[in-house]
Amino acid sequence: DTEVTQTPKHLVMGMTNKKSLKCEQHMGHRAMYWYKQKAKKPPELMFVYSYEKLSINESVPSRFSPECPNSSLLNLHLHALQPEDSALYLCASSQDPSGGARETQYFGPGTRLLVL
């Protein structure tokens, strides 16, 4: 089973709201990722967690705050977002963070976020 689940599927929030996106995998993967995808554009990497520690932050604004409470769960906390942050937010996981390109990343279905 190569399933990554994400909740919620859709989220509408105002610019003053605080919300969280959730990602879960039960494949024993030790690397987890957040990507952002604007309409008609390819996904762009935001964060990488390796063994529950943040290893890559692609200069993402601080209004996005990732959290990895355990090896199966990844959250993305959202606060004071702007309308231009509206996008599809994708989570992915891979088995071994040290495996480089030998490790396949598996993606979840995404959360479609609309910021009003």
Next chain:
Amino acid sequence: DAKTTQPPSMDCAEGRAANLPCNHSTISGNEYVYWYRQIHSQGPQYIIHGLKNNETNEMASLIITEDRKSSTLILPHATLRDTAVYYCIVRPNFSDDKIIFGKGTRLHILP
């Protein structure tokens, strides 16, 4: 930046083989070629990957030229459900978890 070049769109008749080309002329010896696809409003789906040799799985075949500067993804019997954006990605084989997506090829399967 993405290290691959793909045609922006292609059409293929249902039931025929879909051959999607990818140019990666600057690929180096330890870099893998990966293919993902993304069906509308879904997350990217892993298809196949390879280093030097041709690869085949239940979804597709990957043909890599001998000089490794280009590759072709083959969907042997395309169906309407194969309509998607197909991404060819080059990933270095060191401890780097990044996937950099290019613009991909939008494949239309025609009934």
